[in-house]
Amino acid sequence: MGLFDKLAGWLGLKKKEVNVLCLGLDNSGKTTIINKLKPSNAQTQDIVPTIGFNIEKFKTSSLSFTVFDMSGQGRYRNLWEHYYKEGQAIIFVIDSADKLRMVVAKEELDTLLNHPDVKHRRVPILFFANKMDVREALSSVKVSQLLCLENIKDKPWHICASDALRGEGLPEGVDWLQGRVVNSIVLKSKSIVSLH
Amino acid sequence: MSSGTEMNAESSKWLDAHYDPVANLYTFSSCIDLADLNGDGENRLVIGDLGTGSSNMKLKVYRGTALMNESTLLDLPTGLVSFLMDLHEPRIPAIAVASGPFIYVYKNLRPYFKFTLPSLEINALEQDVWQQAREGQIDPLALKELLEGIRDTADVPLSVRSLRYLGLETQDMEEFVSLHKQQPIRRQTVITCIGTLKKSSADEDGVSCLVIGTESNDVYILDPEAFTILSKLSLPSAPTMMDVTGQFDVEFRITVACRNGNIYILRRESSKPKYCIELSSHPVGLVRVGKNVVVGCAEERLYGFTQKGKKLWTAQLPAPITTMATMDLPTRGFQAVLVGLANCEVHLYRDKNLVSTIKSPDVVTGLRFGRYGREDGALVMTTKGGGLAVKILKRTAAFDERDAAPGPPPAQSVRLNVPKKTKLYVDQTLREREHATAMHRAFQMDLSRVRLAAAQAYVRALEASLTPMSANPAAPLKLNAVVQGLGPAFKLTLNVQNTAASRPILNLTVSFLYDGGLYSMRTPYFRIPLLVPGLVYPFETLVECTSDKGISDVIKVFVLHDGKTAPLLTAHINMPVSEGLALE
Numbered sequence: 017m018g019l020f021d022k023l024a025g026w027l028g029l030k031k032k033e034v035n036v037l038c039l040g041l042d043n044s045g046k047t048t049i050i051n052k053l054k055p056s057n058a059q060t061q062d063i064v065p066t067i068g069f070n071i072e073k074f075k076t077s078s079l080s081f082t083v084f085d086m087s088g089q090g091r092y093r094n095l096w097e098h099y100y101k102e103g104q105a106i107i108f109v110i111d112s113a114d115k116l117r118m119v120v121a122k123e124e125l126d127t128l129l130n131h132p133d134v135k136h137r138r139v140p141i142l143f144f145a146n147k148m149d150v151r152e153a154l155s156s157v158k159v160s161q162l163l164c165l166e167n168i169k170d171k172p173w174h175i176c177a178s179d180a181l182r183g184e185g186l187p188e189g190v191d192w193l194q195g196r197v198v199n200s201i202v203l204k205s206k207s208i209v210s211l212h
Numbered sequence: 213m214s215s216g217t218e219m220n221a222e223s224s225k226w227l228d229a230h231y232d233p234v235a236n237l238y239t240f241s242s243c244i245d246l247a248d249l250n251g252d253g254e255n256r257l258v259i260g261d262l263g264t265g266s267s268n269m270k271l272k273v274y275r276g277t278a279l280m281n282e283s284t285l286l287d288l289p290t291g292l293v294s295f296l297m298d299l300h301e302p303r304i305p306a307i308a309v310a311s312g313p314f315i316y317v318y319k320n321l322r323p324y325f326k327f328t329l330p331s332l333e334i335n336a337l338e339q340d341v342w343q344q345a346r347e348g349q350i351d352p353l354a355l356k357e358l359l360e361g362i363r364d365t366a367d368v369p370l371s372v373r374s375l376r377y378l379g380l381e382t383q384d385m386e387e388f389v390s391l392h393k394q395q396p397i398r399r400q401t402v403i404t405c406i407g408t409l410k411k412s413s414a415d416e417d418g419v420s421c422l423v424i425g426t427e428s429n430d431v432y433i434l435d436p437e438a439f440t441i442l443s444k445l446s447l448p449s450a451p452t453m454m455d456v457t458g459q460f461d462v463e464f465r466i467t468v469a470c471r472n473g474n475i476y477i478l479r480r481e482s483s484k485p486k487y488c489i490e491l492s493s494h495p496v497g498l499v500r501v502g503k504n505v506v507v508g509c510a511e512e513r514l515y516g517f518t519q520k521g522k523k524l525w526t527a528q529l530p531a532p533i534t535t536m537a538t539m540d541l542p543t544r545g546f547q548a549v550l551v552g553l554a555n556c557e558v559h560l561y562r563d564k565n566l567v568s569t570i571k572s573p574d575v576v577t578g579l580r581f582g583r584y585g586r587e588d589g590a591l592v593m594t595t596k597g598g599g600l601a602v603k604i605l606k607r608t609a610a611f612d613e614r615d616a617a618p619g620p621p622p623a624q625s626v627r628l629n630v631p632k633k634t635k636l637y638v639d640q641t642l643r644e645r646e647h648a649t650a651m652h653r654a655f656q657m658d659l660s661r662v663r664l665a666a667a668q669a670y671v672r673a674l675e676a677s678l679t680p681m682s683a684n685p686a687a688p689l690k691l692n693a694v695v696q697g698l699g700p701a702f703k704l705t706l707n708v709q710n711t712a713a714s715r716p717i718l719n720l721t722v723s724f725l726y727d728g729g730l731y732s733m734r735t736p737y738f739r740i741p742l743l744v745p746g747l748v749y750p751f752e753t754l755v756e757c758t759s760d761k762g763i764s765d766v767i768k769v770f771v772l773h774d775g776k777t778a779p780l781l782t783a784h785i786n787m788p789v790s791e792g793l794a795l796e
Binding site for chain 1: 227228229230253276277278543584585586587588590602604606607608
């Protein structure tokens with residue numbers, strides 16, 4: 017880090033970097049959501065199934081997000097756990113129209129929450145009940161019921177209905193996530209100060 | 213959730229994705245298929261519903277948990293398959309529904325083509341008779357009599373029309389004849405089973421031919437585009453179930469379970485069966501796993517056969533089989549057989565080993581494993597009560613190689629910790645191997661010497677009458693002695709028994725021999741009265757130890773006979789140390 021960067025950091029000009037994991041089943045819309053969050057000149061037109069994972073970056077008013085956009089295909093899901101340590105926040109995307117695989121999403125979520133790298137950390141989790149544009153899509157309340165989100169007691173979480181194709185619901189979710197992350201940074205720096 | 217450990221083990225393998233107990237489905241495994249009907253990578257569930265069995269037959273298409281499309285079928289479906297019939301883009305499979313003598317082909321869920329089986333040879337006599345009826349030469353009753361005659365004697369069976377006519381009441385005959393006499397008679401067979409066979413490429417998306425088995429003991433292979441008969445194979449009996457593998461242009465194998473209880477294996481080269489498997493009871497399920505054929509029989513057994521018909525294994529089942537299906541997961545290299553049982557369970561067998569049991573709320577009558585929606589490991593089950601259940605195999609599910617059924621305990625196969633062979637052991641073994649004869653001889657010599665010494669000692673004892681048992685046949689006696697007391701006074705009890713069968717013994721005396729410096733005895737010599745056979749006579753005498761040195765000696769007892777110098781019996785009594793004296 018150069019002197020200028022440090023200076024910028026002190027002055028609050030440089031934005032704090034946050035690593036975010038984007039998880040969810042295949043075809044739930046992870047890449048589409050991340051694509052929509054990028055500045056409009058960096059967005060791509062055609063989204064293809066992700067192989068392995070992609071790293072994307074986007075900025076909000078106070079934070080700079082580095083997103084690990086993981087592939088949701090069954091054979092790549094075992095890669096997820098290797099990145100749990102780095103993730104300071106998690107975005108979990110659900111295809112609200114795929115009722116059949118809601119159990120699979122729940123199973124993957126439970127595996128995530130019980131993983132030793134996640135279990136004892138207060139990682140904020142943002143859920144996107146995606147594909148609200150599809151006619152038979154379930155409501156975000158119904159999705160949160162099916163996934164038993166009320167059982168998550170030790171982590172801040174939030175569920176957002178979204179339509180990633182048109183970008184609806186995404187800003188709301190990201191605002192919440194930003195608030196949570198900033199909050200935890202402030203808390204951490206406070207505790208460091210009090211230790212000194 | 214469930215409390216039993218077995219149920220927990222199962223819930224760790226399967227997720228309950230969907231269960232509708234009142235889906236109003238009446239179908240079997242042969243009428244269920246999974247296919248990507250829209251070309252969007254999402255498989256639909258296609259079901260040929262038998263309705264009530266006589267009406268309301270439907271072709272139903274499910275997407276996810278919801279019924280997406282429904283169209284009426286004209287007749288009962290006997291089989292349903294999806295297949296790619298051409299190379300047009302997008303690659304959307306067609307659906308073939310077999311019912312009666314027809315195959316209805318649907319594309320994009322719309323009727324596309326109807327294939328009719330070729331009609332069979334007609335009895336010339338029958339045709340003649342109907343010709344006469346048409347011209348009015350014979351009346352309905354005569355027609356009936358003639359047809360009955362033909363039915364009983366002719367080689368070629370009657371047509372359906374004649375058979376129906378024979379079953380009519382007399383008053384209905386006139387009308388039936390006038391209604392049907394103008395049409396030519398036809399004899400048709402019906403389809404019993406249907407399958408698909410790749411035409412020339414083994415790829416997943418290769419064009420497939422339809423393979424159909426008919427009631428007339430034939431198997432037809434149809435061209436996928438023109439629906440012409442490419443090949444006709446004949447069987448000794450009517451086929452009921454079929455498994456097809458290979459490619460039509462290269463090499464194929466059709467395994468057919470027939471109504472006569474045999475399984476025939478047809479190959480490309482010959483139109484007659486190549487191999488035959490004769491089963492002990494009727495087959496109720498036939499699936500292929502890899503290169504082997506697994507057959508479920510009516511006697512609640514599962515058999516594994518090679519593709520040449522050699523039996524590999526047998527597994528006993530707890531209940532009758534209702535249906536069977538293969539479970540093929542190429543991404544994990546896992547292949548197994550799903551067996552639906554009448555006790556509301558679905559068993560998963562990998563070879564003869566039961567690797568998983570799924571409990572169902574109702575008897576499962578239709579099974580299909582494959583890609584449904586976007587999930588590769590989906591298991592579709594339909595139940596006797598009309599329910600539809602979808603289970604999804606967990607990503608983390610692992611199947612034990614080991615048999616879940618009870619067998620020998622695992623401890624049996626644990627190797628014992630046998631110590632290594634030492635140098636001494638090896639040397640000894642070598643020596644034994646080299647000098648085996650000499651060692652054997654030395655051993656035999658020593659053994660003979662021991663025997664000789666033992667025999668000599670025995671003879672000596674007998675000669676000196678040293679034993680407490682008399683060997684004299686004239687006076688068989690038994691003696692034992694008991695010493696009581698702590699000393700210096702002891703009581704000596706002699707128990708004498710006559711062991712003869714009936715003769716009493718007379719004129720016996722007892723004498724003691726002892727060291728006079730150590731002991732004194734009140735009666736060192738006494739006579740024994742007559743000994744009645746069998747009874748034990750106790751004789752008591754008192755011994756006093758006169759020494760105060762705390763030593764003991766042996767007192768010898770002799771049983772003597774009047775007029776003989778050698779004693780009959782001798783007993784040695786080891787006297788205890790006199791403790792009473794030592795205390796003083």
